[in-house]
Amino acid sequence: MSLKSKVREAAQILKENQVPLWLFADDSLFTLERKKLFSKVWAFVGHVSEFDEWTYLQRYIGDVPVIITKHQGKIMGFLNVCPHRGAKIIREDVGKGEILRCPYHGWTFNMEGKFLGAPMQRGIYQGVDTSSFGMFPIRCETYKGLVFCTIDSNATLDEFLGDMKFFIDIVAGRSEGLVFSSPQRWIVRVNWKTIVDNFIGDSWHFLTAHGWLGEVGLGIQDLKLTSITGVIRVKGGHGVLFTGPSADDYPDIPRPLFYPLWWPNLVEKAKVKLTQREFDVWKKYGTYEMLGHVFPNMAFGNVAYTIDSEPPVPILTFRLWRPISTFETEIWTWLAFDKDEPENLKKKAIDTFLRLFGAAGSVEHDDVAMWESMTENSSKLSSLNLKLKYYGGMNQSPTQFEGPGELYYGGNNEGNTISFFKEYLNYLEGEELDDM
Numbered sequence: 001m002s003l004k005s006k007v008r009e010a011a012q013i014l015k016e017n018q019v020p021l022w023l024f025a026d027d028s029l030f031t032l033e034r035k036k037l038f039s040k041v042w043a044f045v046g047h048v049s050e051f052d053e054w055t056y057l058q059r060y061i062g063d064v065p066v067i068i069t070k071h072q073g074k075i076m077g078f079l080n081v082c083p084h085r086g087a088k089i090i091r092e093d094v095g096k097g098e099i100l101r102c103p104y105h106g107w108t109f110n111m112e113g114k115f116l117g118a119p120m121q122r123g124i125y126q127g128v129d130t131s132s133f134g135m136f137p138i139r140c141e142t143y144k145g146l147v148f149c150t151i152d153s154n155a156t157l158d159e160f161l162g163d164m165k166f167f168i169d170i171v172a173g174r175s176e177g178l179v180f181s182s183p184q185r186w187i188v189r190v191n192w193k194t195i196v197d198n199f200i201g202d203s204w205h206f207l208t209a210h211g212w213l214g215e216v217g218l219g220i221q222d223l224k225l226t227s228i229t230g231v232i233r234v235k236g237g238h239g240v241l242f243t244g245p246s247a248d249d250y251p252d253i254p255r256p257l258f259y260p261l262w263w264p265n266l267v268e269k270a271k272v273k274l275t276q277r278e279f280d281v282w283k284k285y286g287t288y289e290m291l292g293h294v295f296p297n298m299a300f301g302n303v304a305y306t307i308d309s310e311p312p313v314p315i316l317t318f319r320l321w322r323p324i325s326t327f328e329t330e331i332w333t334w335l336a337f338d339k340d341e342p343e344n345l346k347k348k349a350i351d352t353f354l355r356l357f358g359a360a361g362s363v364e365h366d367d368v369a370m371w372e373s374m375t376e377n378s379s380k381l382s383s384l385n386l387k388l389k390y391y392g393g394m395n396q397s398p399t400q401f402e403g404p405g406e407l408y409y410g411g412n413n414e415g416n417t418i419s420f421f422k423e424y425l426n427y428l429e430g431e432e433l434d435d436m
Helices: 003-014 027-038 048-052 157-161 164-172 192-199 211-215 223-227 264-273 276-285 343-356 362-380 415-428
Strands: 018-020 043-047 056-061 064-071 074-079 099-101 108-110 115-117 137-143 146-150 178-180 184-188 229-234 238-243 289-294 298-305 313-325 328-338 387-389 406-410
Touching: 003 018, 003 027, 003 415, 018 415, 027 313, 027 415, 043 048, 043 056, 043 064, 043 178, 043 313, 043 328, 048 178, 056 146, 064 146, 137 157, 137 164, 146 157, 157 164, 164 229, 164 276, 164 289, 164 298, 184 362, 192 289, 192 313, 192 328, 192 362, 192 415, 229 415, 238 415, 264 276, 313 343, 328 343, 343 362
Parallel strands: none
Antiparallel strands: 018 387, 043 146, 056 064, 064 074, 074 137, 099 108, 108 115, 137 146, 178 328, 184 328, 229 238, 229 406, 238 289, 289 298, 298 313, 313 328
16 A cells, blocks of 8 residues: 555544554654655744853754754754755754854854855855855744744744644743753654653553552652543644643642742742633643643643652653654753742752653653554554554543633543644645655
């Protein structure tokens, strides 16, 4: 069967609340994703606060390297491709300076991508107009300090994010702004879509994959309450998960996310900074976790986890699943702080993050083991056309909700993964899809 036929058949299978196993890790999809998905979306690449220290960054859209600069207050983006021979202009991840110089033949550019010169230029390019020698630009825009870039999207960033802006506001617009750490990065042998599946709406695995954490007093304070969730389906393949019961059912939990115990002033700030609807949603549903997933491969998490006898510690992370190959993904994680966050809370947040998340985190390793097995099975068994059952909550009706999107409250609802893959296939389908 041709790839075109397989993709279109998969779209029909999703309508049955099933996901073809091969969609997670198929070699033929990787090239197609680069051409038809990652080149067309607005990809998250970082935060404006990173330019407090650096003047340029090397980031990625899918597996394509790009350069992000800030010059005279304007953030700009370029392919990390020298227009002379196609070599990478920079190799380093971050840097300071006023120029970018390709190491191959010395072509030099300013922070706006303009060609400045090259060794022996007068003799080599005598009489040649070099005004077209500049770097290859890409579009960059920001929202609440988050930087997004696109190679070839037809939409504006505002259109692409849509209703997801409501939930981004809650974490990135509730104070005077955020400050990002340097990203922690590590490579795992998994396909990036297995991680999306986990973050976009799966709290079910807390009781099983992470069940041991409750026995040693780590992680979510009361694991039994993770069986009560709010899964929010947002148009455009985005999704949100609130873990734990709402304030209507368990009013005594200090919401949102135990901030009243650690930093009550943030709650007061948020009342002013957020809209009433945004604040009400955060206050009502922010029990243990607020996980947001921005299509296709960016996530944020405002969670409250326990690592000792003290109350759960609220932390905020932003994450990126960068595809390296069909079977490898580089995970990027930034720890974020509100600008005037108390030092004692910052320290506790860092300790909590390092113990539970990140390259050495106990929670992360539980998940990676599952993602590795999904990737391996998807690769080895693709010819069997196995269909995975995403029936959780399929007969559940949306609950009345104060915010945008459809809220499915109660038991675990697996519909967000279905919505993600429908949007994913929307990008892959079309007249340009070659038979492969």
